[in-house]
Amino acid sequence: MNTIELQKKALTIREAVWELIYSAKTGHTGSDFSCIDILTALYFDVLQQTPDTFGKPETDTYIQSKGHAVEALYETLALRGYFPKTDLNNFSGFKTHYIGHPTNDIHGIEMNTGSLGHGLGLGVGVALAAKMDKLTKKTFVLMGDGEQAEGSIWEAAMAAGNYHLDNLIGIIDHNKLQISGSTTSVMNSESLASKYTAFGWDVIEINGNDMTDLLDALHQDNLTSKPRLILANTIKGKGISFMENQANWHHKVPSESQYLEGLNELKAQKEALEND
Amino acid sequence: MTNSIESKTANEVICATLSDAVKTTPDLVVLTSDSRGSAGMTSFISDNPANSIETGIAEQNLVTVAAGLAHAHKRPFVFSPAAFLTMRSVEQVKVDVAYSKTNVKLIGISGGNSYSNLGTTHHSLQDLAITCAIPNLEVYTPADQFETRALLNYLIHSKKPAYVRVGKRKLDNCYPKDWSTFVPGKANILRNGADICLISAGETLFPTLQAASILATKGIEATVVDLVSIKPLDTELLHKLAQKFNLILSVEEHSIINGIGAQIATIIAQHAHAKLKILGFPDEPAISGTQDEVFAYYGLDAESIAQKAILSLKG
Structure with missing residues (x-):
């Protein structure tokens, strides 16, 4: 998919997430918006995974360690056809499976996350298994x-x-803000770049809200025999001016x-993209 | 009991059983955290390098990587001292294994008071309380080599997450050598008697059986039950026992808080009249000594169990 089309998809997802959080009165708004471009690039161009091949041994795996940005993941998966968008009508509601963090009860989600610091180790296990099975x-x-x-x-x-x-x-959504501040x-x-390098990783630093940068980095062959870290410099709340770079939008619901x-x-x- | 057969450690049995199983179950993977020697898994790892993963001294990552492997259709068996596996890694066990329903088998080695003189850092006298409180996780503690073998053969084919606590020392034989029965949620009655019911599991089962023999010499006939499946619990049998007996004595290598006795108490309180005496480790850091000395100090040796039974019956 070309870059403009992907940018449009990302905007569609931003609209959907904005509406989802506004309707449900809950969500990690700023965190969602910072990583939507990354999710769009992955699900609409990079990942060798479809709703039909999801979970098969040879299919690419995506694990969202920053589980709180689940609204971005839900809307991406819905747009990509993993489940009907109407499934999200009861997001965070009574007895819903679509709770405030990813669970593998939902088609398209690999592992249950939400407590931070788990995803990379899970990824190590999946990647080791792939090596074992060639x-x-x-x-x-x-x-x-x-x-x-x-x-x-x-x-x-x-x-x-x-x-x-x-x-x-590994991709770090490097928006430089967390719930309590910078x-x-x-x-x-x-x-982070030098730390991962010291731990034996190949590090690429990019603008994580730039679709061209993302595609270049995510498609780049790895000839280093090292795990790769994409340090994606992003803007928390990217796309809505009054939310951008504001720590208090971490999980704020819009009025x-x-x-x-x-x-x-x-x-x-x-509209600006349509006119391009 | 099968006293004529040489006793074995649980580790020896587990290593032999998995070494055999890996020949026909190529997805079986053993993970260690610099614990291959302590777990008695050195020969498995030497013989099956492609089925072995070392994570270094990093117990959290040990469990998470195993969950990732299980998600990718492997059958991981994780070995680490029970003290670390159930506390250092408990959130990984809760989230990555139990909540995510990954087929990981967690083997807590040197459990309970096995590392008696190494201090509280190395004791796991709360592991059953912790693991039993986690949904989706089965919890087992076998008593001897034959039961360990039967349990392992179940675990190799099961698709459910499980935690197994085993001790370090050679286990006295409690079962016949051809014992191959293991059913989740099923306790075993090893001896029948009408006067008192003794319930135990793991390494305290043998002294409990010995206590029953001592009691018999004094004219007191005891039923002895091996709980083995701590979760799921054999509630049906416990209901029956609690209705049949006036007195139940539970014996465990675990804190008296929220261990085996506490689980039995819950059943009795809901369904029957039997009185319960709970023998276990008190709520304090355990003293140092050999494991036998420590057991005797806390009243978990055969003689102490028998005395407690007699006193309780006089009650």
Whole structure:
């Protein structure tokens, strides 16, 4: 799919997530918006996975370690045809399976996440299994940058380097904000690039809200015999001006006027793309 | 009992059973966290390098990687000291294994008070309480080599997450050598008597059987039950026992808080009149000594169990 089409998809997902959170009055808004471009690139261009091949041994695996951005994942999967969008009508409601973090009760979701620091180790296990079975599939793990403070991430990073898992791609949604403020003020994990490099990873740093950058990095062959980290510099709340780079939008729900204003901004961006 | 047959450690039995099984179950994978020697799995790993993964001293990652492998259709058996596996890694067990329903078998080695003189860091006297409280996780503790073998043969083919606690030392034989029965949620009655019911599991089963023999010399006939399946629990049998007996004595190598006795108490309180005495480790860091010395100090040796039974019957 070409870059413009993917950008349009990303805007469609942003609109859907904005509406979902506004309707349900819950969600991790800023975190969703920062990684929607990454999810779009993965599900509409990069991942060797379809709703029909999902879960098969040879199919690519995507694990969302930053589980709180589940609304972005739900709307991406719905748009990609994993389940009907109407399934989300009861999002976060009574007895729903579509809860506030990913669960593998839902078609398209591999593992239950939500507690941070688990996804990379799960990815190491899946990637090791692929090596054992001599499969060419790839495993992608999306993490947050605040999440990098979890010690379990570094146990997994060490194991991935140790086992030369060149079939594993970690992506850090590096929006530099977490619930209490900037990641450097809460717990400085910089330099992430040099830390992963020291743990035996091949690191690529990109603009994680730029579709061209994303496609280049996600498609780039790995000839290093190392696991690859894509350090995706993003903007938290990307796409809605008053939400961008604001830590307090981590899980804030828009008011009616904010909802309408945000929707207008997204529509304007879509129209601009149509006119390109 | 099969005293004429040489006793074995649970580790020896597990290694032999998995070494045999891997020949026909190529998806079987053993994971260790610098614990291959402690787990007695060195020969398996030497003989089956393609079916072995070392995670280093990183117990959280040990469990998470195993869950990833299981998600990718492998059958991982994870070995780490029970103290670390059920506390250091407990959130990984809860989320990556039990909640995600990955087919991971967690083998807590050197469980209970096995590392008696190494101190509280290495004791796992709360592991059953912790693991039993996690939904989707089966919990077992076998008593001797034959029951361990039967349990392993079940685990190899089961698709459900499970935690198994085994001890470090050679296990006295409680079952006949051809014992091959293991059914989840099924306890075994090893001895029948009408005066008192003794219930145990794991390494305290043997002294409990010995206690029954001591009691018999004093004219007291005891029923002895091996619970083995701590979760699911044999509630049907426990209902019956609680109605049949006036007195039940539970014996466990575990804290008296939320262990085997506490589970039995829940059943009795809901359904029957029997009184229950719970023998186990008190709510304090355990003393140092050999495992036998420590058992005797806390009243978990055969003589102490028998005395407690007699006192309770006089009650």
